[in-house]
Amino acid sequence: MVTQAFFELLKQFFKDPVTNRFPVTHAPSSIHGTLKAVEAGKAKINPPVEIPPGFRGKILYDRDACIGCQMCLKVCPSETIEYIKEDRKVKFYMSRCTFCALCTEICPKKCIRMSDTFIMANTDKYGEDMIVTDSGPFVEQEKKEKEKEEARKPSPPPEKKAPPKPAPKPQTKKKGPEPTPKEVQKEKVPGPAVGAPQNKEVPAKRAGTV
Numbered sequence: 001m002v003t004q005a006f007f008e009l010l011k012q013f014f015k016d017p018v019t020n021r022f023p024v025t026h027a028p029s030s031i032h033g034t035l036k037a038v039e040a041g042k043a044k045i046n047p048p049v050e051i052p053p054g055f056r057g058k059i060l061y062d063r064d065a066c067i068g069c070q071m072c073l074k075v076c077p078s079e080t081i082e083y084i085k086e087d088r089k090v091k092f093y094m095s096r097c098t099f100c101a102l103c104t105e106i107c108p109k110k111c112i113r114m115s116d117t118f119i120m121a122n123t124d125k126y127g128e129d130m131i132v133t134d135s136g137p138f139v140e141q142e143k144k145e146k147e148k149e150e151a152r153k154p155s156p157p158p159e160k161k162a163p164p165k166p167a168p169k170p171q172t173k174k175k176g177p178e179p180t181p182k183e184v185q186k187e188k189v190p191g192p193a194v195g196a197p198q199n200k201e202v203p204a205k206r207a208g209t210v
Contacts, residue, residue: 021046031121051116056099058120059092062111063134066090072103072112092132095125111139 023045028034037043051057068088073081080096081103083089104112122130 032123035119035121048118051118055116055118056101056114058094058115058117059097059103059132060113060115060135060138061090061092061132062109062137062139063089064137065109065111065139067109069108071106071108075102075106077102093126094120094130094132109139113138 023031023034023038025046034043034045038045066089068083068090070083070090072090073083077100078096078098080093080098081090082093084091099114101114104110104114120130124130
């Protein structure tokens with residue numbers, strides 16, 4: 001019985017190979033000799049496949065930014081990291097590394113990172129290329145680059161202030177008709193003092209009354 005897997009397998013016979021022929025099309029007699037010839041500029045290699053984002057390659061270590069907290073040693077599952085007590089620094093043995101990136105995540109100073117370098121073939125696992133002691137002050141360089149970028153950014157336009165509100169006009173009382181001289185005199189005449197006895201008129205007696 002013909003299944004779908006059979007047709008998928010049949011398609012793969014006529015497709016181009018997915019793997020990249022790296023470093024050369026035909027296998028050389030010595031890979032290490034070929035890579036050394038490439039470094040010297042005497043030979044060329046096929047370009048590798050495009051490295052995807054988040055690739056975990058050779059470790060980068062900023063020695064100057066390291067504070068010697070040893071948090072990376074506690075999470076490393078393969079004892080890749082060695083602590084140097086005299087310097088309060090660390091070094092990495094890439095021959096033991098499992099590329100789990102746990103050390104990069106726990107580092108409080110972010111001085112450990114994973115690069116996109118994957119060519120690390122070497123016959124000596126303790127050679128200079130297989131031990132990472134210092135990759136340069138990339139933490140400080142990134143800070144300076146960020147400061148430059150911020151300085152290049154145009155400053156935001158100043159906020160437009162709202163015009164001041166006009167002061168309220170003083171309210172003026174409407175003038176009425178001017179008082180007459182008689183009304184002015186009446187206003188000036190003082191009334192009787194409070195509590196003063198008032199003269200009441202006594203009614204006149206009628207004739208024939210006692």
